[in-house]
Amino acid sequence: MQQIxxxxxxxxxxxxxxxxxxxxxxxxxxxxxxxxxKFINSSNFVTGTVYQTANGxxxxxxxxxxxxxxxxxxxxxxxxVHNLDVDTSKTILKDSLxxxxxFKFRTADVYKNSYSQxxxxxxxxxxxxxxxxxxxxxxxxxxxxxxxxxxxxxFSSVLSILNTRSRINAQLKKTNHIGSLVWNTESAEFAQxxxxxxxxxxxxxxxxxTGGQSTIFPKGILIGxxxxxxxxxxxxxxxVTVKLFNDMTxxxxxxxxxxxxxxxIKSLQKPKDD
Amino acid sequence: MTKATLNQAAxxxxxxxxxxxxxxxxxxxGYINPYIxxxxxxxxxxxxxxxxFVFLAFLLGLSVDVFSDSGGVHAAACVTLAYIRPVFLKxxxxxxxxxxxxxxxxxxxxxxxxxxTALILIHHFIMYSLEIFNISNILLILQxxxxxxxxxxxxxxxxxxLFSQKRK
Numbered sequence: 180m181q182q183i184x185x186x187x188x189x190x191x192x193x194x195x196x197x198x199x200x201x202x203x204x205x206x207x208x209x210x211x212x213x214x215x216x217k218f219i220n221s222s223n224f225v226t227g228t229v230y231q232t233a234n235g236x237x238x239x240x241x242x243x244x245x246x247x248x249x250x251x252x253x254x255x256x257x258x259x260v261h262n263l264d265v266d267t268s269k270t271i272l273k274d275s276l277x278x279x280x281x282f283k284f285r286t287a288d289v290y291k292n293s294y295s296q297x298x299x300x301x302x303x304x305x306x307x308x309x310x311x312x313x314x315x316x317x318x319x320x321x322x323x324x325x326x327x328x329x330x331x332x333x334f335s336s337v338l339s340i341l342n343t344r345s346r347i348n349a350q351l352k353k354t355n356h357i358g359s360l361v362w363n364t365e366s367a368e369f370a371q372x373x374x375x376x377x378x379x380x381x382x383x384x385x386x387x388x389t390g391g392q393s394t395i396f397p398k399g400i401l402i403g404x405x406x407x408x409x410x411x412x413x414x415x416x417x418x419v420t421v422k423l424f425n426d427m428t429x430x431x432x433x434x435x436x437x438x439x440x441x442x443x444i445k446s447l448q449k450p451k452d453d
Numbered sequence: 454m455t456k457a458t459l460n461q462a463a464x465x466x467x468x469x470x471x472x473x474x475x476x477x478x479x480x481x482x483g484y485i486n487p488y489i490x491x492x493x494x495x496x497x498x499x500x501x502x503x504x505x506f507v508f509l510a511f512l513l514g515l516s517v518d519v520f521s522d523s524g525g526v527h528a529a530a531c532v533t534l535a536y537i538r539p540v541f542l543k544x545x546x547x548x549x550x551x552x553x554x555x556x557x558x559x560x561x562x563x564x565x566x567x568x569x570t571a572l573i574l575i576h577h578f579i580m581y582s583l584e585i586f587n588i589s590n591i592l593l594i595l596q597x598x599x600x601x602x603x604x605x606x607x608x609x610x611x612x613x614x615l616f617s618q619k620r621k
């Protein structure tokens with residue numbers, strides 16, 4: 180017994196090193212596996228507050244750009260509204276409670292955004308208090324940004340589409356051929372659309388939108404345009420390089436989407452074991 | 454709480470904040486970021502309690518990890534760096550280190566450069582290996598290690614020269 184204690188005391192530095200190294204490896208491996216609630220994420224109180232303070236100073240430098248983006252979005256929405264064939268003055272206003280909407284939109288500010296690592300995350304300033312939950316989609320007026328992965332009371336961390344673990348259901352706008360949007364870490368401007376059938380009429384410049392197959396994003400959120408494409412090594416599907424509409428290096432305000440029917444769809448899709 | 458302890462604690466907090474608020478967002482050429490927070494490990498007094506030092510390095514790495522959502526890659530790299538530092542102290546400074554009387558603001562530039570380069574490249578290599586986590590991307594790992602490493606070495610040397618206190 181004495182000898183064991185002596186051994187531990189003599190090698191205590193090495194043992195502490197092994198223990199801590201093992202712990203960090205555990206955190207690392209955990210961060211590479213999808214959808215596990217993690218202890219190490221930036222949606223906690225301390226990091227949130229620090230990023231909040233820094234953002235409070237930094238956001239003034241982007242005001243002109245943000246204003247332009249909002250103006251552009253307003254212009255687009257107005258042109259849709261005023262070109263509708265319905266005469267808005269004559270329609271009977273329905274009770275909005277009875278409209279039964281599928282999707283609920285909330286706004287949030289981005290406090291932290293990274294795009295240079297291979298696993299990138301954003302931190303936004305809304306959390307459980309504002310009914311943000313795991314698996315809500317995050318978009319801007321230009322296109323998709325990511326999926327909420329961890330939430331705390333006041334903050335959430337968002338798995339960016341620029342993350343090797345991100346996999347988003349997407350499709351061509353003109354046909355219904357679906358694929359998965361992934362990222363190969365090379366450039367923050369481009370993402371890759373894989374598993375698109377080789378029978379799909381892909382052409383350079385085509386628009387890629389989200390498919391309606393996931394319960395996270397509504398169908399038709401813009402993603403990007405086809406920049407180039409090639410047949411993959413298996414020979415039966417395309418690998419399409421997509422130029423993203425969003426400038427992922429510059430994101431200020433985002434919308435968080437909640438699918439109000441998500442649980443219903445999921446319970447329907449769950450295989451029933453009898 | 455001696456003055457030296459308080460001093461180290463202040464350096465710890467300042468380096469983490471400067472790293473996560475400024476240097477992690479430089480993204481020179483798209484992906485090159487300097488990781489200057491490891492100056493804490495590099496410049497920690499040599500005559501220390503080694504177990505405590507390894508533990509402090511873990512805390513340092515973990516704080517940066519929490520801010521940058523990177524799991525435990527910085528923590529792993531920092532712990533390793535703190536554990537193997539004595540080898541490099543001996544390798545770079547030889548006899549001066551043997552007497553445990555080394556002062557980092559009094560050493561000559563050449564040995565300081567070798568010491569910084571070795572530790573920074575090892576830290577970056579471990580960090581990027583764990584972050585990319587794919588042996589088939591070894592070229593990408595080496596490329597990132599090299600470019601970010603050069604950036605970090607330059608910045609660390611500039612910072613140590615700017616902030617060195619000339620005590621005679």
